[in-house]
Amino acid sequence: MVIGNPPYIRQEEIKHLKPQLQKAFSIYKGTSDIYTYFYEQGYKILSPNGTLSFITSNKWCRAAYGEPLRKFLLENTTINTYLDLNGIKVFESATVDTSILEFYKTKANDNHTLNYANPKDYNPKDEKPLLPQYSKIPQNTLSEESFIFSDSKLAALKAKIESIGTPLKDWDINIYRGILTGYNEAFIIDSTKREEILKACKDENERARTEELIKPILRGRDIKRYSYEWAGLWIINTHNGYKDEQNNKIPPIDINEYPTLKAYFDKVANSAKQGKGKGFYDRDDKGITPYNLRNCAYLPEFAKPKIVYSEIVREPQFYLDNGEFKFGYFYAEATSFILSGNESFKSSLEYLLGLLHSKLCTFAFKEFYAGGGLGESGYRYKKAFLEKLPIPKIAKKQEKEFVELVKEIVQTKQIGGATLVAHNEQTKILESKLDSMVYKLYGLDNEEIAIIGGGAT
Known part of the structure; x- marks a missing residue:
C-alpha cells in the first residue's frame, strides 16, 4: 500500500527537473505540477492489486496538464474512491483545493463503479469525523479529456446540453x-x-x-x-x-x-x-x-x-x-x-451575453467544464474551459427574441446613473424570463431544471 500527501510545487519552479521527468515518466507534460508524477511513481512501486491513496490538488482532473495522468489511470487502475474536497480548507497553510484518490493496481472491469463524494458542508474546524455520503459512478463514464464525476441524472443532463449546443470553440x-x-x-x-x-x-x-x-x-x-x-x-x-x-x-x-x-x-x-x-x-x-x-x-x-x-x-x-x-x-x-466575432461571425454578441449569464449555462460551466472550483465559491473562466461550453446556434428570428430581452436587461441596469444598478426587482424578473427561455432552448423538463436549481417554469 502507498499512502501520501505529495508536495505541491508549481511547474514554473521545477524547470530544471523537466528533462529528467520527461525521461522517467510516461505521464510527463511540460506544464504539470510535480505532484502528478507521484501517482505514476506510486503505481510503479505497488505490488499487483496493491492500493494507493493520495491527497493532492484536484486540478489534475480537468486541467490540460492532467490528461496524460487521466489516461494512465483509466488504462491501468481500478479507481475505488474519489473524495472531492473542493472549497474545504483542509490545510491551514495552503489555499489549494484538494481531493483524495484511491486506486488499485489492476485494470478496471468494464462494469466497475467507484465511490464518489463531495462533502461541501464539511468544516474541519468542527473537529468532527468526515463521514461522506458516497455515490456510485461507473468508471467507464470518465474520459481522459476530463474526469467529471456525475451520477446518472447529471450525466444525462450533460449529454442533453451537449446534444443541443455547439461548443464555443466551434463558433466563429x-x-x-x-x-x-x-x-x-x-x-x-x-x-x-x-x-x-x-x-x-x-x-x-x-x-x-x-x-x-x-x-x-x-x-x-x-x-x-x-x-x-x-x-x-x-x-x-x-x-x-x-x-x-x-x-x-x-x-x-x-x-x-x-x-x-x-x-x-x-x-x-x-x-x-x-x-x-x-x-x-x-x-x-x-x-x-x-x-x-x-x-x-x-x-x-x-x-x-x-x-x-x-x-x-x-x-x-x-x-x-x-x-x-x-x-x-x-x-x-x-x-x-x-470575446469577439471573427469575419465569419453572423450571430449576435447580445445573444451570447444573455446565455453566458443564464442559470443553465452557469451551472453547466461550473459543473462540467470549469476545471474545479477556487476556494469556497469561486471558479475560473479560463479560455480552454469556456471554449467547451455548448451554446445552441439558432435562427435569426429566434435569436432576436433573446437580443431584445438582453438589451432590456442592460437598459434596466443603467437606471440610476453611470454606476449600474444590479439585482433590482425589474432585472430579477427579466433575468428569470431569460432563464425560462434558455431552459426551453435546451429542451429541459422540470426535473432537469430542478437539478440546476432553477425551479419549475
Missing part, C-alpha cells in the same frame, strides 16, 4: 486575454496623470497624437454583471506593431515621435524602486524598445464590439462593449478576457 469567435503590458506601473495610468501628460505636449499636433495612444482600460475587478465600473484608468498603447483586419502591417510606435511620453517613461524608470524584477529599461518582457508594449498581435480586437469578462469570479461577470463609452472602446488588462 475569438477569445483573447487582456494586454500584458510588461510594466503596469508605467503603461497604466490614472486620469490625473493622463491630463498631466497631455498638458505637457508642446503643441496641439503632439497632444492629438498622444491622446490617440492613451486608451481607457478595464481590469477584471472593474467588470460586473452586464456592466462595468470604470476606475478611471488608461493604457498607453505604445504598441510593438501588428497587422490590422485588412492584413496591413502597422509599424511599431516610435517613441521619439512622442517626446512628452518619452520624458514620462524616463521619469518613471529613473524614479522606480528596484525590486525583485528588472527595471523599466532592462526588463525581459519589453517590445522592440523599453518604450514599446510587449507583443500583442490581436490589438485590433480591442477597438471593436466585444464581450469583456472577468476570469476569476463568484458569479458570471460579462459586459458587452459596443463602444458607447464617451472615450470609445475599452481595452482590457491581463486580469480580464475579451
Whole structure:
C-alpha cells in the first residue's frame, strides 16, 4: 500500500527537473505540477492489486496538464474512491483545493463503479469525523479529456446540453486575454496623470497624437454583471506593431515621435524602486524598445464590439462593449478576457451575453467544464474551459427574441446613473424570463431544471 500527501510545487519552479521527468515518466507534460508524477511513481512501486491513496490538488482532473495522468489511470487502475474536497480548507497553510484518490493496481472491469463524494458542508474546524455520503459512478463514464464525476441524472443532463449546443470553440469567435503590458506601473495610468501628460505636449499636433495612444482600460475587478465600473484608468498603447483586419502591417510606435511620453517613461524608470524584477529599461518582457508594449498581435480586437469578462469570479461577470463609452472602446488588462466575432461571425454578441449569464449555462460551466472550483465559491473562466461550453446556434428570428430581452436587461441596469444598478426587482424578473427561455432552448423538463436549481417554469 502507498499512502501520501505529495508536495505541491508549481511547474514554473521545477524547470530544471523537466528533462529528467520527461525521461522517467510516461505521464510527463511540460506544464504539470510535480505532484502528478507521484501517482505514476506510486503505481510503479505497488505490488499487483496493491492500493494507493493520495491527497493532492484536484486540478489534475480537468486541467490540460492532467490528461496524460487521466489516461494512465483509466488504462491501468481500478479507481475505488474519489473524495472531492473542493472549497474545504483542509490545510491551514495552503489555499489549494484538494481531493483524495484511491486506486488499485489492476485494470478496471468494464462494469466497475467507484465511490464518489463531495462533502461541501464539511468544516474541519468542527473537529468532527468526515463521514461522506458516497455515490456510485461507473468508471467507464470518465474520459481522459476530463474526469467529471456525475451520477446518472447529471450525466444525462450533460449529454442533453451537449446534444443541443455547439461548443464555443466551434463558433466563429475569438477569445483573447487582456494586454500584458510588461510594466503596469508605467503603461497604466490614472486620469490625473493622463491630463498631466497631455498638458505637457508642446503643441496641439503632439497632444492629438498622444491622446490617440492613451486608451481607457478595464481590469477584471472593474467588470460586473452586464456592466462595468470604470476606475478611471488608461493604457498607453505604445504598441510593438501588428497587422490590422485588412492584413496591413502597422509599424511599431516610435517613441521619439512622442517626446512628452518619452520624458514620462524616463521619469518613471529613473524614479522606480528596484525590486525583485528588472527595471523599466532592462526588463525581459519589453517590445522592440523599453518604450514599446510587449507583443500583442490581436490589438485590433480591442477597438471593436466585444464581450469583456472577468476570469476569476463568484458569479458570471460579462459586459458587452459596443463602444458607447464617451472615450470609445475599452481595452482590457491581463486580469480580464475579451470575446469577439471573427469575419465569419453572423450571430449576435447580445445573444451570447444573455446565455453566458443564464442559470443553465452557469451551472453547466461550473459543473462540467470549469476545471474545479477556487476556494469556497469561486471558479475560473479560463479560455480552454469556456471554449467547451455548448451554446445552441439558432435562427435569426429566434435569436432576436433573446437580443431584445438582453438589451432590456442592460437598459434596466443603467437606471440610476453611470454606476449600474444590479439585482433590482425589474432585472430579477427579466433575468428569470431569460432563464425560462434558455431552459426551453435546451429542451429541459422540470426535473432537469430542478437539478440546476432553477425551479419549475
